[in-house]
Amino acid sequence: MAEKTIMLVCAAGMSTSLLVSKMQKAAEKEGVDTEIFATAASDATNKLEEKHPDILMLGPQVRYMESNFKSKLDIPVEVINMQDYGMMNGEKVLAEAFKTMGVK
Template sequence: MNLDRLYVLLVCNLGASTGVMVTKMKEIAAESQKLKDVDIKIEAHPAGDILEYIDDFDVVMLGPQIKHRFKDLEILCKEKNKPVTVIDTKDYGSVNGGNILKTAIILKLEALKGE
């Protein structure tokens, strides 16, 4: 299975701390030989704006600070046929962009299998 595109939407309260994660994930993707031919887009937006952005992304990842909204956002993501998960608290807190990027890739590949 070939991954040619990975568009990741990070969803949070306001976007400040998640913006740092976007930068880290982009750095890791740019340095990765395995991802050099993959079209990658990673953005962070507030949960209140999700309807404005969701159609432009392949994977939705929620910041741990809004995991209480997972069920509501999961319904929307299922309607839009987008895989969704909550970012691991430890990875988020330590700004482990590599692990979060890996999770996004796994979600995308699983979604491709289901098509």
């Protein structure tokens, strides 16, 4: 089992899959055992129950869901920086997740 689990949510779960692979490469480089996965907003509740992530990161296009998730969850909920998301900057998004979770 991974040391940390990061869940990304976007509108359809497609655009975020590239970001996931870039984040996984960055995590390997950092030497942190991390499970990172993406899901569509419509399936987010099921994935939360199934995977029990340490942090939930929302794509900018679903930022409107932030307060709803924050009110229901006891894990950090963050909106991914729009520029980092657009540039698919896996290292920066991973660094933000680790900072929020208190890793390193």
